[in-house]
Every structure is written in structure tokens, then in C-alpha cells.
Amino acid sequence: xxxxxxxxxxxxxxxxxxxxxxxxxxxxxxxxxxxxxxxxxxxxxxxxxxxxxxxxxxxxxxxxxxxxxxxxxxxxxxxxxxxxxxxxxxxxxxxxxxxxxxxxxxxxxxxxxxxxxxxxxxxxxxxxxxxxxxxxxxxxxxxxxxxxxxxxxxxxxxxxxxxxxxxxxxxxxxxxxxxxxxxxxxxxxxxxxxxxxxxxxxxxxxxxxxxxxxxxxxxxxxxxxxxxxxxxxxxxxxxxxxxxxxxxxxxxxxxxxxxxxxxxxxxxxxxxxxxxxxxxxxxxxxxxxxxxxxxxxxxxxxxxxxxxxxxxxxxxxxxxxxxxxxxxxxxxxxxxxxxxxxxxxxxxx
Amino acid sequence: xxxxxxxxxxxxxxxxxxxxxxxxxxxxxxxxxxxxxxxxxxxxxxxxxxxxxxxxxxxxxxxxxxxxxxxxxxxxxxxxxxxxxxxxxxxxxxxxxxxxxxxxxxxxxxxxxxxxxxxxxxxxxxxxxxxxxxxxxxxxxxxxxxxxxxxxxxxxxxxxxxxxxxxxxxxxxxxxxxxxxxxxxxxxxxxxxxxxxxxxxxxxxxxxxxxxxxxxxxxxxxxxxxxxxxxxxxxxxxxxxxxxxxxxxxxxxxxxxxxxxxxxxxxxxxxxxxxxxxxxxxxxxxxxxxxxxxxxxxxxxxxxxxxxxxxxxxxxxxxxxxxxxxxxxxxxxxxxxxxxxxxxxxxxx
Numbered sequence: 001x002x003x004x005x006x007x008x009x010x011x012x013x014x015x016x017x018x019x020x021x022x023x024x025x026x027x028x029x030x031x032x033x034x035x036x037x038x039x040x041x042x043x044x045x046x047x048x049x050x051x052x053x054x055x056x057x058x059x060x061x062x063x064x065x066x067x068x069x070x071x072x073x074x075x076x077x078x079x080x081x082x083x084x085x086x087x088x089x090x091x092x093x094x095x096x097x098x099x100x101x102x103x104x105x106x107x108x109x110x111x112x113x114x115x116x117x118x119x120x121x122x123x124x125x126x127x128x129x130x131x132x133x134x135x136x137x138x139x140x141x142x143x144x145x146x147x148x149x150x151x152x153x154x155x156x157x158x159x160x161x162x163x164x165x166x167x168x169x170x171x172x173x174x175x176x177x178x179x180x181x182x183x184x185x186x187x188x189x190x191x192x193x194x195x196x197x198x199x200x201x202x203x204x205x206x207x208x209x210x211x212x213x214x215x216x217x218x219x220x221x222x223x224x225x226x227x228x229x230x231x232x233x234x235x236x237x238x239x240x241x242x243x244x245x246x247x248x249x250x251x252x253x254x255x256x257x258x259x260x261x262x263x264x265x266x267x268x269x270x271x272x273x274x275x276x277x278x279x280x281x282x283x284x285x286x287x288x289x290x291x292x293x294x295x296x297x298x299x300x301x302x303x304x305x306x307x308x309x310x311x312x313x314x315x316x317x318x319x320x321x322x323x324x325x326x327x328x329x330x331x332x333x334x335x336x337x338x339x340x341x342x343x344x345x346x347x348x349x
Numbered sequence: 350x351x352x353x354x355x356x357x358x359x360x361x362x363x364x365x366x367x368x369x370x371x372x373x374x375x376x377x378x379x380x381x382x383x384x385x386x387x388x389x390x391x392x393x394x395x396x397x398x399x400x401x402x403x404x405x406x407x408x409x410x411x412x413x414x415x416x417x418x419x420x421x422x423x424x425x426x427x428x429x430x431x432x433x434x435x436x437x438x439x440x441x442x443x444x445x446x447x448x449x450x451x452x453x454x455x456x457x458x459x460x461x462x463x464x465x466x467x468x469x470x471x472x473x474x475x476x477x478x479x480x481x482x483x484x485x486x487x488x489x490x491x492x493x494x495x496x497x498x499x500x501x502x503x504x505x506x507x508x509x510x511x512x513x514x515x516x517x518x519x520x521x522x523x524x525x526x527x528x529x530x531x532x533x534x535x536x537x538x539x540x541x542x543x544x545x546x547x548x549x550x551x552x553x554x555x556x557x558x559x560x561x562x563x564x565x566x567x568x569x570x571x572x573x574x575x576x577x578x579x580x581x582x583x584x585x586x587x588x589x590x591x592x593x594x595x596x597x598x599x600x601x602x603x604x605x606x607x608x609x610x611x612x613x614x615x616x617x618x619x620x621x622x623x624x625x626x627x628x629x630x631x632x633x634x635x636x637x638x639x640x641x642x643x644x645x646x647x648x649x650x651x652x653x654x655x656x657x658x659x660x661x662x663x664x665x666x667x668x669x670x671x672x673x674x675x676x677x678x679x680x681x682x683x684x685x686x687x688x689x690x691x692x693x694x695x696x697x698x
Contacts, residue, residue, distance in 0.1 A: 078603045080602050080674070081673060128612070128660065129658065251430070253426070254479070263478045324430060324454065325457075
């Protein structure tokens with residue numbers, strides 16, 4: 001197979017080290033989100049940093065990592081009440097945490113025969129999913145109704161600050177992250193006062209975790225993408241170009257001198273169809289040259305994707321250097337989606 | 350697993366029947382593109398219509414279907430010269446046809462020890478890949494240089510009229526298809542006159558094949574998507590709503606009364622990130638109700654996707670009918686990309 005997803009072991013480990021150090025300095029738990037890589041080999045790297053608790057985004061993924069020996073898993077995706085049998089079975093095997101945001105979720109927890117902890121999903125400003133951070137009564141209602149369940153125990157509050165993705169500088173990320181942390185911490189304090197119970201607070205998103213250095217009032221971090229980073233994270237301000245640890249390698253299969261275009265074997269079934277307005281163009285991935293781990297942009301980029309084809313638009317000067325069969329190295333827009341599609345063709349180097 | 354890709358066997362067979370009849374009335378070969386489904390069970394349906402020759406879009410896919418007993422495979426993707434060993438091995442097992450568009454491709458064919466036929470990729474107006482249909486000299490150059498290879502035989506010309514995808518009516522599709530057919534047929538006739546050799550002409554794309562009824566001067570049809578169809582094909586004018594044979598089923602996991610939004614377990618890792626401007630909105634999939642195979646739009650649609658989440662924007666009246674745990678049926682924008690992602694979770698009903 002000539003197209004593959006190339007992972008730099010050295011960079012992955014540097015990225016883990018950086019965030020693991022930050023977590024340990026702040027005495028918070030790092031529970032990395034494994035949806036980014038979904039790879040048992042990369043998962044094993046985390047063990048060297050003392051990590052045994054992980055996050056996933058589906059029951060299917062939880063089963064995959066549980067089968068590989070991971071025993072403490074948070075499914076950080078709202079409960080699908082159609083999957084209670086699978087969840088119950090998993091809960092008999094591992095320490096399982098689920099996520100809820102609605103009274104019907106609590107009803108479904110009544111059907112469990114094995115113990116789970118649950119977190120309540122809080123919308124701290126992203127407005128995708130979760131109970132709004134100002135809806136204190138709703139949060140208390142969920143907690144109180146859970147007291148009647150036999151096997152489900154309220155653990156705490158979680159949020160994903162996905163609105164950091166509209167940032168374009170570190171300072172903008174910090175602006176959103178500070179506000180969001182304060183909101184969820186205030187809510188947790190209020191719930192603690194009323195229940196007399198400790199409320200565990202878990203936050204996610206790679207941009208916030210990458211730029212925040214202090215985590216007062218936070219108990220747990222759930223970043224995922226930081227292990228690879230990508231073009232989107234670079235644009236947001238979460239990382240530097242040389243932190244990016246995952247590149248697609250694709251062969252040139254056609255050349256068009258009139259349009260200064262290359263056709264590569266790399267399409268929507270490899271990259272997904274995530275695009276980005278980046279350095280003045282709409283891109284599905286940017287071509288780099290790599291010299292001993294030092295990435296530099298060529299200026300050439302993927303301007304369109306169909307199922308298996310990618311079209312690379314080139315600078316005129318670069319264009320003449322390319323030939324049929326060249327293997328291009330490409331930073332994907334969103335490495336999680338690329339990793340998901342390239343599961344069977346990932347190479348760690 | 351509660352989210353899955355539901356395929357209607359009855360509709361798939363009706364779709365195959367319609368195009369197989371058309372091919373047989375016109376005495377052309379139907380070589381369906383199996384990239385759409387990549388599914389051995391669906392592949393087996395085609396045998397009942399006398400189909401034994403197929404199209405795929407990668408060496409990997411060719412190996413998959415060859416291993417399942419398919420013996421006549423056209424890899425309708427430009428040759429990746431880094432894969433010559435795998436191609437040579439495949440050519441020792443099956444009747445293999447490859448696609449070329451550049452003199453370096455011919456050079457690579459010298460390295461084969463087993464016989465392959467090759468087609469020359471022609472750009473008949475789409476401008477993605479291939480030798481421009483007016484570049485007669487370039488086509489002849491490729492053919493002549495192939496005479497020196499030991500195992501590669503020139504078979505004919507192929508084109509994919511991907512520019513039909515900008516159509517919004519059947520008449521627009523016909524306008525593009527007629528012009529493109531004439532261009533490639535004229536080129537083939539000219540090559541036949543010079544070489545004295547029969548030139549086989551193969552055309553692709555579901556829109557053209559769905560609406561054309563006569564195929565004079567064409568030898569082979571390679572549509573793929575017609576087996577399922579989808580929202581994009583409906584918009585283009587290739588099919589009717591009730592021809593669509595593939596629906597995603599996704600659970601409702603959160604409900605937001607303020608925004609009339611649902612959150613479903615269906616994200617970019619299920620649908621890919623293909624979007625469409627359809628009926629006045631940007632959609633990643635439209636919700637339908639189904640009554641004995643009769644699909645009707647609800648008006649509700651996926652307005653955004655992240656990795657595992659989909660946000661469904663609802664009409665106010667519909668919104669109040671939905672509850673946590675409901676299983677929505679959704680027409681994907683591009684069924685090929687959804688099928689690729691849902692390979693392990695496809696259910697034929």
C-alpha cells in the first residue's frame with residue numbers, strides 16, 4: 001500500500017509529555033480522549049506517563065479499548081438509551097463512566113444491573129449539547145432523580161469547550177477557556193453546597209488544554225487531538241508547526257501542466273471532507289517537506305477531493321519539480337477524521 | 350449497535366434491474382463500480398443480472414473483490430507506479446485492467462511479468478484527471494510507446510463525466526453527457542483509423558447512465574452510485590426520492606427545546622463531511638419518514654456535524670414529536686462515503 005498515515009513516535013511522545021507534565025504540576029487527572037487515534041500501539045505509549053484512565057466517544061470504542069485491557073473508561077458522549085444492554089455488560093467488566101443530559105437518561109439508568117458513575121453534560125457556551133450552565137435547577141433535578149436508581153452514582157460535571165475552535169490566537173483561546181472554566185466551576189460549587197457531595201469537574205478540548213497553564217477548581221482534562229495536532233489546531237493557535245505528529249503520504253498519479261495541478265491517491269475516503277480557509281486558500285490538506293522532523297510548508301495544497309482523488313494546486317516553481325510516483329507528505333485538516341479512515345494503514349515511524 | 354446503515358434489498362435490486370435492462374437493450378457491457386458499496390453481499394446481487402465484470406478505484410479494493418472470487422476487474426483510478434508489485438501479483442490471478450494517463454505510467458508497465466490490459470484516461474470536459482480529449486497526439490504517443498511493453502495491451506479509452514454533478518435537471522445532465530459522449534467517440538474513431546485496431550470506449554458516472562437511454566458508439570458503462578442513490582443524486586436529477594435505497598439510522602441522544610435541535614449519534618465518522626445546499630438549507634443529511642418503502646421528507650435536517658455528533662434542526666411542529674432514544678432515518682448526502690465509513694455496521698433489510 002503506498003498511501004498511508006505516518007505517525008512520528010517522537011513527536012507523539014513529546015506531545016503527551018508536555019500535557020502530562022502540565023496535568024501533574026496542577027494535580028489534575030489527565031484522561032486523554034482516545035477517539036483521536038483509536039490505535040492500541042499509540043494507546044500503549046500513554047502507559048509510560050502513568051495514564052490508565054481514558055475517554056472515548058462511543059460504546060463501540062469503549063468495547064475496543066476494554067478488550068485491550070483498559071479498565072477505566074469514560075464514554076464522553078450522551079447516553080444512547082438503545083445501548084443499555086451493551087453498557088450494562090461493559091459495566092460488569094470495567095470501571096465505566098457514562099454521560100447524561102436529560103431525565104430520560106436517568107430513567108434508562110434504572111435498567112442497569114451493574115454499577116456505573118455518571119457525569120452530567122454541561123453546555124458552558126459551545127451550544128452543541130448539554131444542560132445550559134445557568135440551568136442550575138435542571139442539573140439538581142437530574143442529580144436528585146438519580147438517587148432512586150440502584151446502580152448509577154452521580155460523579156460530577158463535564159463540559160467540552162468546543163467554541164475555542166473559532167479562535168485564531170492563543171489569547172482568544174484563553175479568553176473562551178477562562179470564562180468557561182469559571183462558569184462550570186461556579187456551578188459545581190453551588191451543587192456542592194446543596195448536595196454536600198464532592199462534585200468532580202472534567203473539561204475537554206485540545207485548544208484550552210494546550211494553552212491553559214493553571215487548572216484551579218478543575219479535576220480532570222480530556223484532550224484528544226493534542227497527540228497528533230493538525231492544520232486546524234495550528235490555525236487556532238494550539239500548537240506549532242513542528243508539534244504536528246501525523247502526516248498523510250500520498251502518491252502522485254497524474255500531472256496537469258496547464259493548470260499546475262497534481263492528482264494524488266488521497267481522497268475523501270482518506271482525509272474525510274473537512275476543509276479550512278488557511279493562508280488565503282480553501283484547503284483539504286497542506287503539502288510539507290520534512291527534514292529530520294522539521295516540517296516546512298511548500299505552499300502547495302489540496303484544493304479539492306472526490307472519493308479517491310485529491311487535486312493538489314501547486315506554485316509554478318514547485319510544480320516543475322514534481323513527477324509521477326512522488327510520495328507527497330500532507331498535513332491533514334483534522335487528524336482525528338483522517339486517523340479514523342486510515343486505521344488499517346497507519347505507520348508509526 | 351444502534352446506529353447503522355440500512356440498505357433496502359428490494360430497492361437495490363430495482364436499481365440494478367433498471368440499469369442492467371438499459372445496458373442489455375443497448376448491447377453495452379455494464380461493469381458496475383463497486384466502490385459505492387464495497388460489500389460482498391450486495392456484490393452478490395449483481396450476479397443474478399449476469400454481471401461478472403466490475404470496476405473498483407484502488408488496488409486495495411481490487412484485492413478485496415479478487416479474494417472473493419471476482420475475476421474481471423478494472424481499477425479505474427490512475428496507476429500508482431509505487432504499487433507495481435501488487436498489480437503484477439493481481440494480474441497473475443485475474444483479468445486485470447489498469448488506467449494510465451502519462452508516459453511514466455507506460456514506463457512502469459514495462460516492469461510487469463503478467464498480462465494486463467490498459468485503458469487511457471480521457472478528460473472529456475470534467476478537468477479532474479486524464480489526457481484532454483483534444484490531445485490526439487498525446488493519446489497516440491501513449492499507445493505507440495506501449496507497443497514496446499511485453500505484457501501491457503492497449504484496450505481503449507475511458508472517461509468519467511464528473512461535470513454532470515453540477516446539473517440540477519435531467520435535461521442538463523443530458524446536455525453534458527451528449528457532448529462528452531460525442532467527444533470521446535470522435536477521438537476513438539480517429540484512433541481506430543490510425544491504428545487499425547478496435548478501440549473500446551468506457552464511460553462512467555451515475556447521472557449520465559441514469560438518464561441516457563441510447564449508447565451508440567459506447568461499449569461499456571461504469572456507474573457506481575446508482576445502486577443506492579442519495580441526496581446529491583436526487584438534487585442532480587438522476588433519481589426519484591423512492592429510488593434511494595440507503596438510509597442512516599441514528600439515535601437521538603439530546604434535545605434542545607430552545608433551539609428546536611436534536612443531537613444524534615451520527616457524525617463525520619458516519620456520514621463523512623459532505624454537505625449540500627438543498628431545499629434552501631446547507632444539509633449533511635435529510636430526515637425522512639418511511640412507510641412501506643415510501644420515503645417522505647420531514648423537513649428536518651442535519652445542520653452540522655462533529656466527529657460523533659450530528660445536530661438536527663427541526664421544524665417547530667415536528668420537534669415536539671421527538672424524544673430521547675428515537676431512531677431517525679436519514680438520507681445521506683453522498684452514500685458512497687457513508688457506506689465506506691459504515692462498512693462494519695451495514696444492515697440489508
